[in-house]
Amino acid sequence: MTETSMTSPEKCGTVTLIGRPNAGKxxxxxxxxxxxxxxxxxxxxxxRNSVRCIYNDGNTQIIFTDTPGLYRADSRxxxxxxxxxxxxxxxxxxxxxxxxxxxxxxxxxxxxLEIARILPKKIPVILTANKSDKADPSEAFRLYETxxxxxxxxxVSAKTKRGIDALIQAILPHIPEGEPLYDPDILMDTTEKFMxxxxxxxxxxxxxxxxxxxxxxxxxxxxxxxEEYPDRKKLYIxxxxxxxxxxxxxxxxxxxxEMIKRIGEVSRKAIExxxxxxxxxxxxxxxxxxxRRNPAALRRLGYS
Ligand SMILES: Nc1nc2c(ncn2[C@@H]2O[C@H](COP(=O)(O)OP(=O)(O)OP(=O)(O)O)[C@@H](O)[C@H]2O)c(=O)[nH]1
Ligand SMILES: [Mg+2]
Numbered sequence: 001m002t003e004t005s006m007t008s009p010e011k012c013g014t015v016t017l018i019g020r021p022n023a024g025k026x027x028x029x030x031x032x033x034x035x036x037x038x039x040x041x042x043x044x045x046x047x048r049n050s051v052r053c054i055y056n057d058g059n060t061q062i063i064f065t066d067t068p069g070l071y072r073a074d075s076r077x078x079x080x081x082x083x084x085x086x087x088x089x090x091x092x093x094x095x096x097x098x099x100x101x102x103x104x105x106x107x108x109x110x111x112x113l114e115i116a117r118i119l120p121k122k123i124p125v126i127l128t129a130n131k132s133d134k135a136d137p138s139e140a141f142r143l144y145e146t147x148x149x150x151x152x153x154x155x156v157s158a159k160t161k162r163g164i165d166a167l168i169q170a171i172l173p174h175i176p177e178g179e180p181l182y183d184p185d186i187l188m189d190t191t192e193k194f195m196x197x198x199x200x201x202x203x204x205x206x207x208x209x210x211x212x213x214x215x216x217x218x219x220x221x222x223x224x225x226x227e228e229y230p231d232r233k234k235l236y237i238x239x240x241x242x243x244x245x246x247x248x249x250x251x252x253x254x255x256x257x258e259m260i261k262r263i264g265e266v267s268r269k270a271i272e273x274x275x276x277x278x279x280x281x282x283x284x285x286x287x288x289x290x291x292r293r294n295p296a297a298l299r300r301l302g303y304s
Contacts, residue, residue, distance in 0.1 A: 013176050016097050046069075061180040070114060132162060
């Protein structure tokens with residue numbers, strides 16, 4: 001036997017995660033990639049962009065696409081409509097889809113029927129029950145199997161990492177032969193600027209309660225590497241936090257600026273951890289009335 005015939009061919013494919021808000025899609029991709037690449041939070045609708053994350057093992061490359069949680073947006077909710085459209089685009093481009101559900105689900109919701117409805121018919125879908133550290137998924141599997149003909153079902157826990165290898169094994173048969181699309185050193189198909197804005201958004205979700213974080217968008221106005229400041233040795237980031245009302249702006253700033261100071265501190269530390277560079281983070285807060293319903297504002301904020 002020659003050496004070439006002994007090595008298996010290269011494989012490369014794309015896998016999209018879909019599921020209700022808060023199912024743990026971003027957490028699961030972090031578990032698959034063994035890193036905290038994506039932002040997560042206990043609040044639904046954390047993810048707003050379909051981000052591609054790249055998994056490499058031997059001669060296999062799998063491009064996982066994280067998507068925002070699917071929910072039924074009304075016609076005024078332009079951000080919701082943008083999010084749902086970006087999910088549809090990602091689904092069409094997949095070799096395999098993971099429908100992520102929570103193991104303790106005891107009742108189907110209208111969002112689940114909507115997901116079953118939009119799944120492209122020719123692409124295999126694996127029913128993946130996350131949070132199986134909290135509950136036995138058998139009842140949840142039974143419920144969802146009434147909705148769709150799945151190519152497989154796997155219990156996992158992004159938290160304890162249970163079932164992660166089994167999930168990869170279930171995905172592999174659906175990954176076609178092909179050369180890798182990304183250099184093996186690349187973890188995510190996104191820019192450093194986007195990463196910085198997501199880190200700030202994660203900290204806002206962590207520090208503020210209720211609806212306020214969902215009304216905030218983060219724009220990076222300036223991002224300068226230390227080379228652009230030979231004397232400073234620091235990464236310089238200026239970001240605007242956009243709220244929908246003056247009231248939310250006040251909450252974000254906090255009394256005597258306490259809140260914005262805390263957001264700045266924890267975000268700066270997290271950015272320094274990711275980039276390994278000492279960072280100067282300059283945050284500004286602005287109110288743009290009803291930006292989530294305004295198509296022009298959404299475009300300016302990068303949701304188009
Ligand atoms: N117990 C338990 N909690 C989990 C697990 N995976 C995720 N979580 C928690 O579930 C919450 C939601 O996780 P995310 O990864 O942000 O969920 P998501 O599906 O990406 O949410 P959206 O982006 O809002 O659609 C967070 O508080 C996670 O810590 C798990 O396996 N077990
Ligand atoms: Mg998410």
